Amino acid sequence: MLDCVEIDSPATANACVIWLHGLGADGNDFVPIVPELGLGEAHTVRFVFPNAPSRPVTVNNGMAMPAWYDIKGVDIADKQDADGIAATANQINELIAREIQAGIKPERIVLAGFSQGGAIALHVGLRQHARLAGVMALSTYLPLHDRLADEAAAESADVAIFMAHGTEDPVVPITLGQTSRDQLETAGYHVAWHEYPMAHQVCLPEIATIGRWLRERLAV
Numbered sequence: 001m002l003d004c005v006e007i008d009s010p011a012t013a014n015a016c017v018i019w020l021h022g023l024g025a026d027g028n029d030f031v032p033i034v035p036e037l038g039l040g041e042a043h044t045v046r047f048v049f050p051n052a053p054s055r056p057v058t059v060n061n062g063m064a065m066p067a068w069y070d071i072k073g074v075d076i077a078d079k080q081d082a083d084g085i086a087a088t089a090n091q092i093n094e095l096i097a098r099e100i101q102a103g104i105k106p107e108r109i110v111l112a113g114f115s116q117g118g119a120i121a122l123h124v125g126l127r128q129h130a131r132l133a134g135v136m137a138l139s140t141y142l143p144l145h146d147r148l149a150d151e152a153a154a155e156s157a158d159v160a161i162f163m164a165h166g167t168e169d170p171v172v173p174i175t176l177g178q179t180s181r182d183q184l185e186t187a188g189y190h191v192a193w194h195e196y197p198m199a200h201q202v203c204l205p206e207i208a209t210i211g212r213w214l215r216e217r218l219a220v
Helices: 031-036 082-101 118-126 147-150 173-184 204-217
Strands: 004-005 013-020 045-052 052-057 063-065 110-114 133-137 160-166 191-196
Touching: 013 082, 013 118, 031 045, 031 204, 045 110, 063 082, 082 110, 082 118, 110 118, 118 133, 133 204, 147 204, 160 173, 160 204, 173 191, 191 204
Parallel strands: 013 045, 013 110, 110 133, 133 160, 160 191
Antiparallel strands: 004 045, 052 063
């Protein structure tokens, strides 16, 4: 089981957000955002921020750092680490199963992520045989898109997908995000797409929109 930073809800939890950080970060990265989401003082949403294991990353000269999978070149959508993505998917599925065993219904779980974490959120969320409340993918892309048709779960065909991207992103170009959105829509998914004048980051207007979307998805 992955090590996680966890924030319990003020009231008894009946919903959960599992939020994956980006390359080189850790589970604390998005903790400060939680109070800005407008969930209320007595909300029932538990937050789980997993820590990625440290692994060598090819694009960073093989240096080990927290990573959900290897990035093998400057073009992040090329030569994708299918084995690393699959191994991480299994770990995230373990976290989802743990929350379900704790009494949280699948339809009350949001799988979220930024950059690499967002790619994993899309990969895992669309393959769930019990549909989640939603998938939130920030500043990211759809990994292994050519496998989606064969691997997607029919039960998650109508899962809510939130995507947001910076127009000035130098790490994950917005064109890659837009292409991923188009691939998802062509496959029949509904994507709520948002663009912001920012780089590879999050901004206050985006956080406000995320808060509204989470409150809607989780009926907070």
